[in-house]
Amino acid sequence: MLKNKVAVITGASSGIGASLALLLAQQGVTVVIAARRKNKLDFLEARIKKEGGKVVGVKCDVSVREDAEELIHYAVKEQGRIDILVNNAGRGHLGSVEDTSDQVIQSMFEVNVFSLWYTTRAALKYMKEQQNGHIINVASMAGKVGYPYNSAYVAAKHACVGFTHALRQELMETGIHATVVCPAGVLTEWAMVTEGGSMMPLFSESGPVIKRIAEEKKIPLPAIEGVKTPGEIAQQMVDCILHPTPELYTHKGSKEFALLAAEDRAKSEQQQLPIVLGERQVYERVTGKR
Ligand SMILES: NC(=O)c1ccc[n+]([C@@H]2O[C@H](COP(=O)([O-])OP(=O)(O)OC[C@H]3O[C@@H](n4cnc5c(N)ncnc54)[C@H](OP(=O)(O)O)[C@@H]3O)[C@@H](O)[C@H]2O)c1
Numbered sequence: 001m002l003k004n005k006v007a008v009i010t011g012a013s014s015g016i017g018a019s020l021a022l023l024l025a026q027q028g029v030t031v032v033i034a035a036r037r038k039n040k041l042d043f044l045e046a047r048i049k050k051e052g053g054k055v056v057g058v059k060c061d062v063s064v065r066e067d068a069e070e071l072i073h074y075a076v077k078e079q080g081r082i083d084i085l086v087n088n089a090g091r092g093h094l095g096s097v098e099d100t101s102d103q104v105i106q107s108m109f110e111v112n113v114f115s116l117w118y119t120t121r122a123a124l125k126y127m128k129e130q131q132n133g134h135i136i137n138v139a140s141m142a143g144k145v146g147y148p149y150n151s152a153y154v155a156a157k158h159a160c161v162g163f164t165h166a167l168r169q170e171l172m173e174t175g176i177h178a179t180v181v182c183p184a185g186v187l188t189e190w191a192m193v194t195e196g197g198s199m200m201p202l203f204s205e206s207g208p209v210i211k212r213i214a215e216e217k218k219i220p221l222p223a224i225e226g227v228k229t230p231g232e233i234a235q236q237m238v239d240c241i242l243h244p245t246p247e248l249y250t251h252k253g254s255k256e257f258a259l260l261a262a263e264d265r266a267k268s269e270q271q272q273l274p275i276v277l278g279e280r281q282v283y284e285r286v287t288g289k290r
Contacts, residue, residue: 001242003028006079008072010062010119011089013040015188016138019234020086025053027238032075034060035089062089063110068118076126083130084241085123087116088138092153093195094202096283104195105152112156116163127176134177134241137164141184141224141251144258145268148276149202149283150194168246177244181237182258184251185227201286202279210278222271225251 007024011017013035021031025048033041033055041057048055056078062068076082090112093104120135127133142150143157164180171178191199214221233250240248249255261268284290 002238004030005083006030006032006075006081007084007086008032008034008075008082008119008123009086009088010034010060010068010071010115011138012044013037015190016183016186016230016233016237017086017088018044019230020088020237021055022048022051022053023231023234023238024084024241025055026051029084030054030056030079032056032058032071032079034058034062034071036061062087062115062119063107065114065118068115069122072119072122072126081130082123082126082133084134084136085119085127086136086138086237087119088136089115090138090140090157090190091193091195092142092150092190092199094149094197094199094283095151096149096287097151099196099287100152107195108152108156109159112153113159113163116160120167124176128174131175133175134179134244135164135167136179136181136237136240138181138183139164141182141254141258143180144182145261145272148279150199153194165246179240179244179246179248181233181240181248181250182254183228183233184224184254186230186233186250187227188230197286202282206275206278206282209281210274213274213277217274219274220271221274222253222257222268224253224257 007029009017009021012021012033021033025031033044035041038059045055045057058071060067060071093108116137137160139160140157142154143161147154161180164178167178191203236250
């Protein structure tokens, strides 16, 4: 079903985007892979070609409107069509609300939100002519639930979820699908390249404190599946392309937790309390506040 389709994947130089490009190319999809690090794209391009796949690498900063629009027009000019657009490029930041500068807020919304309009507006022109297509936006559980020390990213991913829902309304009965993907933890570069410093210490060093607080306060932690590989997420996205759904929750228990947060915010926050307190300790230490 996927053979000879054309997919544009942003943020394909590493992580989920790179894994998805590999899987789709193996299914006969021509993949147009985009990111800022051209050397990483070249590496992936060579690997896909070696496996007999069809691939084009495009250096592109999706937060620059002209770049993002040109990516879509170039893909269609070269490949004749665009069947799948995966808005996957994204980045987080480390910082409490009061430590978040205007520049970081701007940057988070440029890459995680504004870029959605840039690529999607351009792609819709072609998809509407074709009367089919699938737009997949990679949000996060951070688009459904609050998390600390990353507020501009959390707000941006909530915007990504809202954008997708609005887009779906406009696409009803047009033959074009839209899906928002909400992963929990994935083993990629993401937590290491966050603006304002790596978030990695918050996740890797808070474990024992979280466990102790949860035991002391007798609070059951959210029952969300642990960290998954980008390959596992990519496979779920391929399945979603074959059988489109409005939303894709990639981790067991994550949909249930998002539903709990929507239904009873205070109850879901109570389950997050040990995590918040554990991460607070690490945040205050790494930022010299403690
Ligand atoms: N890892 C997780 O735990 C997790 C959980 C939920 C959601 N997500 C989301 O999943 C998506 C993929 O992230 P990942 O986990 O695979 O992390 P990753 O390995 O860091 O991948 C992020 C990708 O986005 C690209 N990117 C960043 N800024 C860009 C820009 N301005 N223009 C173009 N490309 C840009 C990066 O490439 P260049 O640096 O080469 O440009 C990279 O290819 C992101 O939207 C992320 O927010 C991740």
